[in-house]
Amino acid sequence: MVYQILVVEDQKEISDVLKKYIAKEGYGVAVANHGFEALELFGDREFHLILLDIMMPGINGYEVLKEIRKTSDVPVIMLTAKQDEVDRLKGFEIGADDYVIKPFSPRELMKRIQVFLKRVYQEADEIIYSFKNLKLYTKSMKLIKNDNQIALTAAEYKLLFVLFKNKGQVLTREQLIELAYGNDYEGYDRNIDSFIKRIRQKIEDDPKNPKILITKYGAGYIFGGDEG
Known part of the structure; x- marks a missing residue:
């Protein structure tokens, strides 16, 4: 079973790096450049984990997360340049599973992804x-x-x-x-x-x-x- 990961990030230089590292780990990866595209992809395909940027044009990551949580418990790691505790708490209240503060180490993020996938899907690849x-x-x-x-x-x-x-x-x-x-x-x-x-x-x-x-x-x- 190949885990599928959705990257939601409007900065191409960041999404390109993430896509490269995720593919190198053997995971399937799809990239959305804004919130509306993310929700469209999420509606069409099955994903096992989502990397979700907060600040995006159109609708922000919080709004995207609210829509996802209406139907799914898929793990979501928020990507943000914000370091304010209030912002992180808002994401957790909506249903975020973890936060990664920009700039971040792609290798460290991959390790975090591996931990999440192993923990969530250790018994069954179940969403x-x-x-x-x-x-x-x-x-x-x-x-x-x-x-x-x-x-x-x-x-x-x-x-x-x-x-x-x-x-x-x-x-x-x-x-x-x-x-x-x-x-x-x-x-x-x-x-x-x-x-x-x-x-x-x-x-x-x-x-x-x-x-x-x-x-x-x-x-x-x-x-x-x-x-x-």
């Missing part, structure tokens, strides 16, 4: 996505509702994974097919409706009156209901 009373486990592909495990087929898991990753976004049938099943999908677009119906039976308290997985008529589906 947990959560929403309300639901938890989705990425390695064991299990769904927990109110502390009870709900059986999923492989097809249901793939679709539910995409919905968790894109919480709050309206996705068309075509987008769901592409993201969940790729170009090898040979079924009809309308088959997604059947998958949605089965998933609702498993996640909704009242499947006939769904509050979590909502139909946006003429557009598609949105996971997260009114809170999305």
Whole structure:
């Protein structure tokens, strides 16, 4: 298993160095130059650790972290030139796992990354996505509702994974097919409706009156209901 790391840094000279060191360690690496790009990448792919700069154009690292923590417990190490204790405490309150103060030693940061990956994934390469009373486990592909495990087929898991990753976004049938099943999908677009119906039976308290997985008529589906 190759760990995937997302670097969110607007200074190219820093992101280039980090990318080089991370790849040298044998990890997969993706780079986002600003917060919006980071959230787009995070929505499309699975990452095991995120290096997140605080001061960026558009939206800052704090806002990015808030969005990530709505659905994921993935480890996040903040990169910052700020040394004020108040700034560090703010990040920890939002859900940061650690801080690295710029300028930093790339070798030291790699050691810190190794420690995090070993500690977090020592038993299983598992990331947990959560929403309300639901938890989705990425390695064991299990769904927990109110502390009870709900059986999923492989097809249901793939679709539910995409919905968790894109919480709050309206996705068309075509987008769901592409993201969940790729170009090898040979079924009809309308088959997604059947998958949605089965998933609702498993996640909704009242499947006939769904509050979590909502139909946006003429557009598609949105996971997260009114809170999305």
